[in-house]
Amino acid sequence: GQQLNQSPQSMFIQEGEDVSMNCTSSSIFNTWLWYKQDPGEGPVLLIALYKAGELTSNGRLTAQFGITRKDSFLNISASIPSDVGIYFCAGQSRDSNTGNQFYFGTGTSLTVIP
Amino acid sequence: DAGVTQSPTHLIKTRGQHVTLRCSPISGHKSVSWYQQVLGQGPQFIFQYYEKEERGRGNFPDRFSARQFPNYSSELNVNALLLGDSALYLCASSIRDSPYEQYFGPGTRLTVT
Numbered sequence: 001g002q003q004l005n006q007s008p009q010s011m012f013i014q015e016g017e018d019v020s021m022n023c024t025s026s027s028i029f030n031t032w033l034w035y036k037q038d039p040g041e042g043p044v045l046l047i048a049l050y051k052a053g054e055l056t057s058n059g060r061l062t063a064q065f066g067i068t069r070k071d072s073f074l075n076i077s078a079s080i081p082s083d084v085g086i087y088f089c090a091g092q093s094r095d096s097n098t099g100n101q102f103y104f105g106t107g108t109s110l111t112v113i114p
Numbered sequence: 115d116a117g118v119t120q121s122p123t124h125l126i127k128t129r130g131q132h133v134t135l136r137c138s139p140i141s142g143h144k145s146v147s148w149y150q151q152v153l154g155q156g157p158q159f160i161f162q163y164y165e166k167e168e169r170g171r172g173n174f175p176d177r178f179s180a181r182q183f184p185n186y187s188s189e190l191n192v193n194a195l196l197l198g199d200s201a202l203y204l205c206a207s208s209i210r211d212s213p214y215e216q217y218f219g220p221g222t223r224l225t226v227t
Contacts, residue, residue: 004156033215042118042204042218043157088156092212100170100212102147104156 006089006105013079014113021108022073023089029103031092032065032072036085037107043088047074079112086110116141118207118219126225127195135190135222139207145169146188147216148180149204157204163188164211192224200226 006023013019023032031050035043047058049065049072056063062075072089089105119138127133139146145164149157162170163182182188186207192199202223206216 006156030212031214035218042206042220045215045217048215090156090216094212095170098171099168100162101172102149102159102162102170102216104149104158107156 004089004091004103004105006108008108009106010109010111012111012113015079015081017079019076019079019083019110020073021087021089022071023091023105024071025091025103026070027091027093028069029091029093030069032063033090033092034061034063034072034074035088035090037088038085046087076110079110081112081114084110084112118205118217120203120205120219120222122222123220124223124225126227128227129195129197131195132191132193133195133224135192135203135205135224136187137190137205137207137219138187139205140217143207143209143217144186145208145211145214146182146186147206147208148188148190149206150174150199151202151204151221153201160190169211195226197226200224 004023004025034046037043047063052069054065060077087108121136147162148160151157159172161180166182177193180190202221204221206218208214208216
């Protein structure tokens, strides 16, 4: 199945630094979601975006729904050790034959160095 | 409140066998979706159900099937297991059909030998 192009693939940063990652697609999406996943666990929802151009914050996290509806970015400010994990973007669209569709990005692995 | 629950936690099956995975959504949530996550990749969408009706289907063979019960819990069935079916199977629930926010369970780790 289709997967969204997510970059960077991995990041190694110092504690306190800001982080930025983005996600692009060849298709238009109705919804963009950002998740964090720790090893052996299910993804945890961080931010949901529903309108093109929408900018939403959740604590130190900020995400935007791209104007073209084909991209989204996530920023993390002042990173802390517990930010370590794999971050996934996800997009939702609808297909006339197969109904609702959900696509996940390839993931960004974040390592925070104390 | 309890989150999404899945059972079993781990499962080992042999090629050719079938398997049934179970999911209970968050109380009040009427939609359940199933995903397959192979190690090192993002989750791949399999099915979405809302109010007991299939609302979305991903690109998986007919060996995969699912259903949702009146209490909104769900089962994912996989027949004629292949080695490549080894993965973490995730269930997610949400309040509405679309668009909506999905909340994931811890997953079922399936190993096919």
